[in-house]
Amino acid sequence: MKKTWVDKTLCIGCEACVNIDEDDILFMDEDGLAEAKENDKELKTCQMVCPTGAIKIGKE
Ligand code: SF4
Numbered sequence: 001m002k003k004t005w006v007d008k009t010l011c012i013g014c015e016a017c018v019n020i021d022e023d024d025i026l027f028m029d030e031d032g033l034a035e036a037k038e039n040d041k042e043l044k045t046c047q048m049v050c051p052t053g054a055i056k057i058g059k060e
Pocket of ligand 1: 010014015016018049
């Protein structure tokens with residue numbers, strides 16, 4: 001199953017992905033890093049705006 005997830009080792013907490021996520025799947029965790037709720041979405045636009053390549057689509 002396809003899904004969007006965040007590799008937190010790459011996230012720098014810029015919030016760009018959360019700000020454009022119209023599906024409200026991405027959010028900032030207590031450490032200031034992006035995290036994805038359970039989903040079966042391909043958030044390609046969010047993936048494109050991430051400056052570090054932390055947003056992944058596919059198997060975790
Ligand atoms: S755009 Fe990338 S670096 Fe910025 S918060 Fe989202 S996942 Fe982290």
